[in-house]
Amino acid sequence: MAGLTRRLFLKTLAPAVPVAxxxxxxxxxxxxxxxxxxxPLEAELLGALAEAVLPLGExxxxxxxxxxxxxxxxAAGYRPVxxxxxxxxxxxxxxxxPDPVPGWSAQLRALELESRQRHGRGFVELGIAERQALVRxxxxxxxxxxxxxxxxxxxxxxxxxxxxxxxxxxxxxxxGARIGRLSCRPLSDSRARPAELERRT
Amino acid sequence: xxxxxxxxxxxxxxTAAMVAEKLAEERHARLVVVEAGGPAAPLEERAGRRARYVxxxxxxxxxxxxxxxxxxGMLSRTMQVGGQAxxxxxxxxxxxxxxxxxxxxxxxxxDWPIAYDDLDPFYQEAEERIGxxxxxGPAELDPRSKPYPLPALPLTYNLEQLRRWGESADIxxxxxxxxxxxxxxxxxxxxxxxxTCAPVCPIGAKYSPDFTWHALTEAGDVELVTRTFxxxxxLERGSTRVSHAVAVSLDSPDEELEFHARVIVLAGGYLxxxxxxxxxxxxxxxxxxxxxxxxxxxxxxxHRSVHAYVELPQKLYPGMNLQHGLLSKRFMRPxxxxxxxxxxxxxxxxxxxxxxxxxxxDGRVLLGDELLEDWRRRTETGVARLRSYYDVxxxxxxxxxxxxxxxxxxxxxxxxxxFRDADESRALRAHTEECIRGVFEHMARAGGGRVLMTRADxxxxxxxxxxxxxxxxxxxxxxxxxxxHDHENLFIAGAPVCxxxxxxxxxxxxxxxxxxxxxEVGKEFPAREA
Numbered sequence: 181m182a183g184l185t186r187r188l189f190l191k192t193l194a195p196a197v198p199v200a201x202x203x204x205x206x207x208x209x210x211x212x213x214x215x216x217x218x219x220p221l222e223a224e225l226l227g228a229l230a231e232a233v234l235p236l237g238e239x240x241x242x243x244x245x246x247x248x249x250x251x252x253x254x255a256a257g258y259r260p261v262x263x264x265x266x267x268x269x270x271x272x273x274x275x276x277x278p279d280p281v282p283g284w285s286a287q288l289r290a291l292e293l294e295s296r297q298r299h300g301r302g303f304v305e306l307g308i309a310e311r312q313a314l315v316r317x318x319x320x321x322x323x324x325x326x327x328x329x330x331x332x333x334x335x336x337x338x339x340x341x342x343x344x345x346x347x348x349x350x351x352x353x354x355x356g357a358r359i360g361r362l363s364c365r366p367l368s369d370s371r372a373r374p375a376e377l378e379r380r381t
Numbered sequence: 382x383x384x385x386x387x388x389x390x391x392x393x394x395x396t397a398a399m400v401a402e403k404l405a406e407e408r409h410a411r412l413v414v415v416e417a418g419g420p421a422a423p424l425e426e427r428a429g430r431r432a433r434y435v436x437x438x439x440x441x442x443x444x445x446x447x448x449x450x451x452x453x454g455m456l457s458r459t460m461q462v463g464g465q466a467x468x469x470x471x472x473x474x475x476x477x478x479x480x481x482x483x484x485x486x487x488x489x490x491x492d493w494p495i496a497y498d499d500l501d502p503f504y505q506e507a508e509e510r511i512g513x514x515x516x517x518g519p520a521e522l523d524p525r526s527k528p529y530p531l532p533a534l535p536l537t538y539n540l541e542q543l544r545r546w547g548e549s550a551d552i553x554x555x556x557x558x559x560x561x562x563x564x565x566x567x568x569x570x571x572x573x574x575x576x577t578c579a580p581v582c583p584i585g586a587k588y589s590p591d592f593t594w595h596a597l598t599e600a601g602d603v604e605l606v607t608r609t610f611x612x613x614x615x616l617e618r619g620s621t622r623v624s625h626a627v628a629v630s631l632d633s634p635d636e637e638l639e640f641h642a643r644v645i646v647l648a649g650g651y652l653x654x655x656x657x658x659x660x661x662x663x664x665x666x667x668x669x670x671x672x673x674x675x676x677x678x679x680x681x682x683x684h685r686s687v688h689a690y691v692e693l694p695q696k697l698y699p700g701m702n703l704q705h706g707l708l709s710k711r712f713m714r715p716x717x718x719x720x721x722x723x724x725x726x727x728x729x730x731x732x733x734x735x736x737x738x739x740x741x742x743d744g745r746v747l748l749g750d751e752l753l754e755d756w757r758r759r760t761e762t763g764v765a766r767l768r769s770y771y772d773v774x775x776x777x778x779x780x781x782x783x784x785x786x787x788x789x790x791x792x793x794x795x796x797x798x799x800f801r802d803a804d805e806s807r808a809l810r811a812h813t814e815e816c817i818r819g820v821f822e823h824m825a826r827a828g829g830g831r832v833l834m835t836r837a838d839x840x841x842x843x844x845x846x847x848x849x850x851x852x853x854x855x856x857x858x859x860x861x862x863x864x865x866h867d868h869e870n871l872f873i874a875g876a877p878v879c880x881x882x883x884x885x886x887x888x889x890x891x892x893x894x895x896x897x898x899x900x901e902v903g904k905e906f907p908a909r910e911a
Contacts, residue, residue, distance in 0.1 A: 361700030
């Protein structure tokens, strides 16, 4: 659980990901990634995973697919060993960790293999409950409480969940209100209770 | 290489910007500013850098540090044009009148050689220069001679609920004063609640010193020399006046630079200012320049804090303006005390304990709609974050000294930081923190809520001191204007001259003190016509 210091309070902002607010250039593949010719996350498997772990009933198939696409783009834009924020109260310099994508790609393939072993079908062909059961087994050890920063997730499913739930869109969905966290909003609009979010019909 | 000027300002943080801007506006004087770090990223790059910060946690001010200058216990590695205020939160309360008279009023610490009223016009000037948006609190708690230059940032729906909550506990709370434009101000746009004021405002609604430097250098009023670290000050022969500063360029470390000036202003903050004076020891001043009193580097301290999260039986919508909050000075102006306790009070919306989680109460891993439902269920009640800074009175031994074991890349000793509470402060610490927890408990009860958790933080925030001001040259480093007692043309601006660190955010006080110093420096030069 996050501590109470001003330092930690500010750090809590860092992993928040305002998907809709970011320009497309943010996701542009970094030169380091291009040099390594890293394969992106396999889209179909990732989509199937997203249907299993994200709130499909509330987001709908299109919303889940969009979240999966954004996560894939975010992962492609990750820069290993980039200088991280060393904000007020932090005297030491920190750098981002290794690229999580190779490990996450391997985990997606592992889900596919395990699906074929257990069910004789590919992961995308399983029902939601069957997919969830496979994912639960794989993340049991990592799911200890709160969600990590997306890049710190050891399993791709946790990374996807962390990415989605750090987004302003997820906050709005949870609160049923148009809060628009981390986006540019007129000051004067802040006096009133945020407008209700229209539920998907 | 020799660079000549009328006034040399060492450092380019917010206090240096105040000094330079005031002198440039009011006096005919050639100004040179020397900064160890490099230029800050320009405004047009901020939105992109902020996006990477939000998405990946990357530093929005990459390379804003100088290799080899890490000091254990320092608050920040930031060393760039604009200094720490490039990434500050922009929160700008004033100290209270009591801060300047602790010994007279409460028998603890030391009085300043100036009173609140002496600083009031410079507080006002600082607020106008950096564009502070605020609303005056109750006059008896929050005295000021003129209104804020900008109307307060509006209270969000959340903060209005929390303000009423404070009212129910008989604690007045009001919009925290902030150097964020509530309407367009001096070329800066109005704040639009991007929520990342610290570390970076993507649109420049929050004041940062790069605006000042940009304007001054564009107008040719200031020569700004970057990536240049000042190693020592040198006295004139046969005089106690400072002749020049000796510096090294980070890009040409074999080349020594000399900055000659009629007046030198040290604006390097609580750490690097005493460090430079100590490094400048010479036979006539073997303990360092300006150090006849032996107090250079001494009485360094900040304020510690106690935090709490309080659950309240009402729905809040966290994220409406994340870094804006409420302030109370109620406890900065206490009545008669049996034991000395002073602190401020700040209140924000919070998501503490309301974050999405991977396991439910039954320990099962949550996926799909279950996870969202679990999160939603736990957000039906709101949470407030509370924090109080409280006075910490530093001991004489609370000091910046030279570290014989660790050196800069140029072979000079690095500074070493050692905070030590004065005996009276150490004796009061547990009592103070208990009193603050009592306030939090009282507030929780008044709102029908409960304290979820509290914690006292050991960090000494907004550190200051190290070159304290005073009338007695044997008990202080500089006079009430920041002029060092030992060297008539050497001034110290901002944080180091503080006698005590107060119990609220101190940056505005540093700015006001720096402007007061600039007023005195300016007397040495002809006035510009208004």
